[in-house]
Amino acid sequence: MFIDQVKIYVKSGDGGDGCVSFRREKFVPRGGPDGGDGGRGGDVVFEVSPQMATLVDLRYQQHYVVKHGEHGGRKKSFGKHTSDLIIPVPKGTVIRDAETAELVADLTHPGQRVVAVKGGRGGRGNTHFKSATRQAPQMAEPGQKGEERWLQLELKLLADVGLVGLPNAGKSTLISTLSSAHPKIADYPFTTLEPNLGVVTVERSRGKSTQFTVADIPGLISGAHEGKGLGIKFLKHIERTSLLLHLVDVSEPATGDPVDDLEVIREELRLYHHGLSEKPFMVAATKVDIAGEGLKTKALRQDCGKKKIPFFEVSSATGKGMDDMIHSLVSEVEVLRKKSQALDVSPASDKNITENQDNI
Numbered sequence: 001m002f003i004d005q006v007k008i009y010v011k012s013g014d015g016g017d018g019c020v021s022f023r024r025e026k027f028v029p030r031g032g033p034d035g036g037d038g039g040r041g042g043d044v045v046f047e048v049s050p051q052m053a054t055l056v057d058l059r060y061q062q063h064y065v066v067k068h069g070e071h072g073g074r075k076k077s078f079g080k081h082t083s084d085l086i087i088p089v090p091k092g093t094v095i096r097d098a099e100t101a102e103l104v105a106d107l108t109h110p111g112q113r114v115v116a117v118k119g120g121r122g123g124r125g126n127t128h129f130k131s132a133t134r135q136a137p138q139m140a141e142p143g144q145k146g147e148e149r150w151l152q153l154e155l156k157l158l159a160d161v162g163l164v165g166l167p168n169a170g171k172s173t174l175i176s177t178l179s180s181a182h183p184k185i186a187d188y189p190f191t192t193l194e195p196n197l198g199v200v201t202v203e204r205s206r207g208k209s210t211q212f213t214v215a216d217i218p219g220l221i222s223g224a225h226e227g228k229g230l231g232i233k234f235l236k237h238i239e240r241t242s243l244l245l246h247l248v249d250v251s252e253p254a255t256g257d258p259v260d261d262l263e264v265i266r267e268e269l270r271l272y273h274h275g276l277s278e279k280p281f282m283v284a285a286t287k288v289d290i291a292g293e294g295l296k297t298k299a300l301r302q303d304c305g306k307k308k309i310p311f312f313e314v315s316s317a318t319g320k321g322m323d324d325m326i327h328s329l330v331s332e333v334e335v336l337r338k339k340s341q342a343l344d345v346s347p348a349s350d351k352n353i354t355e356n357q358d359n360i
Contacts, residue, residue, distance in 0.1 A: 004155040013041025015120035015143030016079035019072035035125030039069030039079035049088035072125045092158040098150035120144035159215035162241035169247040170286035173316040175216040242336040244281035252292035258300040282310040289315040
């Protein structure tokens with residue numbers, strides 16, 4: 001089950017109380033204070049796990065509470081600290097405060113961590129309050145309360161290439177051909193009810209290979225930005241992709257006009273905002289093996305040519321045009337990766353999260 005949005009409650013551990021105690025031993029009439037400090041309460045920490053693909057585990061456990069630190073004891077016995085609670089989440093998880101919508105973290109790298117709520121500090125025992133004028137302090141600090149909050153977690157898939165198009169455009173068949181992903185495939189609309197990720201490996205010269213990830217986004221229809229069809233539920237997953245590949249069905253049985261079909265999807269991306277319509281994109285005419293006389297293919301090719309849009313004619317069934325399209329995708333993905341590295345966006349984001357953890 002693909003779960004991409006959950007709301008959970010997290011509470012860090014309270015700090016343990018400091019102890020008020022005095023040394024009591026035979027032949028030691030003036031033992032003085034010996035109360036120990038309380039232990040620190042554990043933090044609640046989110047960590048990106050490569051083994052997780054959805055937020056389904058958090059759907060069924062929505063409350064996360066850390067035990068409080070132990071209280072201080074006699075003979076300067078310090079209370080035990082509570083271990084941090086680590087909550088694993090999939091790559092691409094965005095964490096926000098459920099009440100204020102404030103961004104807490106955007107977790108995009110395996111192993112990346114963020115402290116969502118900090119544990120309370122343990123209180124000091126009465127040994128800390130001894131002075132020349134106060135030889136027998138009857139006071140100690142209570143432990144600091146841990147933080148608590150409701151958080152909204154949202155998963156946005158991370159992929160190099162996003163496959164978009166109308167229902168039955170051939171997205172699921174294409175991703176199953178390109179990679180080892182096995183989405184459900186059938187001849188009716190909305191076969192794909194959840195996004196699918198596939199990894200494409202392309203052999204290069206001198207035995208080297210390049211990999212890129214492809215996301216199959218469920219079919220869009222006119223009005224998707226308003227929630228029609230599967231709508232906004234999955235449009236958000238396209239936000240993370242670097243490159244879009246528009247698939248347009250040009251087969252003879254298809255009822256729509258391919259140029260209009262492409263414009264429908266482009267318009268939905270523009271209306272959804274988030275810069276989706278500004279992303280680099282290519283167009284692939286699918287099912288060309290059953291395109292009849294090819295009039296639909298020709299019309300789409302001419303339209304893309306006028307607009308200088310990279311265009312491919314492919315068939316997942318026969319493999320026609322697949323190699324050219326794959327190598328073009330690889331080249332463009334590599335260019336976009338270099339641009340991203342030059343901008344140094346991701347490391348800056350990680351640095352900001354690390355520096356601001358104490359302020360969360």
